[in-house]
Amino acid sequence: xxxxxxxxxxxxxxxxxxxxxxxxxxxxxxxxxxxxxxxxxxxxxxxxxxxxxxxxxxxxxxxxxxxxxxxxxxxxxxxxxxxxxxxxxxxxxxxxxxxxxxxxxxxxxxxxxxxxxxxxxxxxxxxxxxxxxxxxxxxxxxxxxxxxxxxxxxxxxxxxxxxxxxxxxxxxxxxxxxxxxxxxxxxxxxxxxxxxxxxxxxxxxxxxxxxxxxxxxxxxxxxxxxxxxxxxxxxxxxxxxxxxxxxxxxxxxxxxxxxxxxxxxxxxxxxxxxxxxxxxxxxxxxxxxxxxxxxxxxxxxxxxxxxxxxxxxxxxxxxxxxxxxxxxxxxxxxxxxxxxxxxxxxxxxxxxxxxxxxxxxxxxxxxxxxxxxxxx
Amino acid sequence: xxxxxxxxxxxxxxxxxxxxxxxxxxxxxxxxxxxxxxxxxxxxxxxxxxxxxxxxxxxxxxxxxxxxxxxxxxxxxxxxxxxxxxxxxxxxxxxxxxxxxxxxxxxxxxxxxxxxxxxxxxxxxxxxxxxxxxxxxxxxxxxxxxxxxxxxxxxxxxxxxxxxxxxxxxxxxxxxxxxxxxxxxxxxxxxxxxxxxxxxxxxxxxxxxxxxxxxxxxxxxxxxxxxxxxxxxxxxxxxxxxxxxxxxxxxxxxxxxxxxxxxxx
Numbered sequence: 160x161x162x163x164x165x166x167x168x169x170x171x172x173x174x175x176x177x178x179x180x181x182x183x184x185x186x187x188x189x190x191x192x193x194x195x196x197x198x199x200x201x202x203x204x205x206x207x208x209x210x211x212x213x214x215x216x217x218x219x220x221x222x223x224x225x226x227x228x229x230x231x232x233x234x235x236x237x238x239x240x241x242x243x244x245x246x247x248x249x250x251x252x253x254x255x256x257x258x259x260x261x262x263x264x265x266x267x268x269x270x271x272x273x274x275x276x277x278x279x280x281x282x283x284x285x286x287x288x289x290x291x292x293x294x295x296x297x298x299x300x301x302x303x304x305x306x307x308x309x310x311x312x313x314x315x316x317x318x319x320x321x322x323x324x325x326x327x328x329x330x331x332x333x334x335x336x337x338x339x340x341x342x343x344x345x346x347x348x349x350x351x352x353x354x355x356x357x358x359x360x361x362x363x364x365x366x367x368x369x370x371x372x373x374x375x376x377x378x379x380x381x382x383x384x385x386x387x388x389x390x391x392x393x394x395x396x397x398x399x400x401x402x403x404x405x406x407x408x409x410x411x412x413x414x415x416x417x418x419x420x421x422x423x424x425x426x427x428x429x430x431x432x433x434x435x436x437x438x439x440x441x442x443x444x445x446x447x448x449x450x451x452x453x454x455x456x457x458x459x460x461x462x463x464x465x466x467x468x469x470x471x472x473x474x475x476x477x478x479x480x481x482x483x484x485x486x487x488x489x490x491x492x493x494x495x496x497x498x499x500x501x502x503x504x505x506x507x508x509x510x511x512x513x514x515x516x517x518x519x520x521x522x523x524x525x526x527x528x529x530x531x532x533x534x535x
Numbered sequence: 536x537x538x539x540x541x542x543x544x545x546x547x548x549x550x551x552x553x554x555x556x557x558x559x560x561x562x563x564x565x566x567x568x569x570x571x572x573x574x575x576x577x578x579x580x581x582x583x584x585x586x587x588x589x590x591x592x593x594x595x596x597x598x599x600x601x602x603x604x605x606x607x608x609x610x611x612x613x614x615x616x617x618x619x620x621x622x623x624x625x626x627x628x629x630x631x632x633x634x635x636x637x638x639x640x641x642x643x644x645x646x647x648x649x650x651x652x653x654x655x656x657x658x659x660x661x662x663x664x665x666x667x668x669x670x671x672x673x674x675x676x677x678x679x680x681x682x683x684x685x686x687x688x689x690x691x692x693x694x695x696x697x698x699x700x701x702x703x704x705x706x707x708x709x710x711x712x713x714x715x716x717x718x719x720x721x722x723x724x725x726x727x728x729x730x731x732x733x734x735x736x737x738x739x740x741x742x743x744x745x746x747x748x749x750x751x752x753x754x755x756x757x758x759x760x761x762x763x764x765x766x767x768x769x770x771x772x773x774x775x776x777x778x779x780x781x782x783x784x785x786x787x788x789x790x791x792x793x794x795x796x797x798x799x800x
Contacts, residue, residue, distance in 0.1 A: 230568035409647075409648055409650070411649070522590075522593060523590060527616075527627045
């Protein structure tokens, strides 16, 4: 089977970028009027030419999202298990060269955090670590999932890329989804942002969804870090990646996230900023391009933005998040990976969702296997 | 007295596995903005059979939030197996549903494709056969495949639920030709499921002789779900009345002015 990397290598970044910027109002109108949209339409929808069509895009995105997902918003909580990391990433607060206190949660501490999250109502959890194979390797993750599985209906991870058999091990423990953001598809510049550590291997990272797909994992989360390279071009490649994965691993569902670079301790400010208007355009473009895709918005975004984006295409929100290991109850004062912009409590976010006429969904998954082996 | 011209919906009942339904509108419970609105809409629709997604329910607590809103004497629950990818998982889910909801009724839906939620015919047939043996009243969600419907009938399902269009698409009866064959051939009730996006679609399904329809998205995401539920209730009744009244044949051409068989007279 041809890997995505091979497909990616047939594209030239600069040509793609100029192709996006060359899209016209007529291209946008054609994209909006079509029943089924292709990746050229997506290019038009994320292009500067689509900016005047923002309201129209928002209305369409709103309708398409409700049709597929109803008036519901999935809620989840991140649980940072560790900030130990051997990678140097120029944008990350947990970067190896950043002088911060390192912390990895013990099993007992995970359960303490769990108790806190469960009280808030959460049933979907996202476990997050840095990349430190000695302390937070696959055995640590396996134990974490085994420990937390009885407490959460749905467990996802956002950790270092793993080998296929390692993903299988975790899936057997009840892992539902893996989020693995490429950060940027700009291969030449990738190395600048990731100068040291395993993460500096672009190919290994870009192959990760292929390895994951082969395991039959339920869900894969994709995305780029907005603020590194041109966000339009990077999102085109994300869409290309998604199209490849949907064709090859058709039993897996996919989600897209839009992490915007946030100020973090000891780091330079992002160079390719995206405005709120542009981010809304991007979210709507994704929805119009792919009606079934899950779109997730974290607490990196501020209250005003999050309050409105649930009507514009988002399907999942985190709430009340802490991005430091033990941040909920074990060690609330430690340094966060990035600053949270929506610092409302879970109850406040829930109330906001309900006021908008939406129903917060806490649980949308049940493990229908494992507990007993059946003969058919 | 022109009693033969009158229609008595109350007497025009539908029987599935021994249970009698006076409403031919089945509904889903997903996608509503809140449980109260859902409850109001379901009551307005007159539905007597509602699907509930097992994956959304808190199975460890005694009484899930949603069930409190479905606690009406005339409303029966139809747990669905949404989220399973194969027969094995479906059977596991079915047993879980029976235990949790105290019903042996089951909407069997196996869609390994999370994008279009297309039902897997092979796994569905496999699971249906086993579940019927285990005493379940199985209502399988399937593509509008006439042969599959006969195969499912042979293994003992209580009804078949062919789709009109992809789930949640609101596109109407895209599978019309195949639905007509299924209805013509079926010995079990045919419930048109998925894709019904407007009351007119529901009426059309009933007019061609479907025994019932299942509607969720079109009611749940309507601007006014309660009013839309009522509209569907009326449309389903209208379609059913039209079917039992025997529709006149539709013609797309004018009657020939010079008959071709006149010479026989």
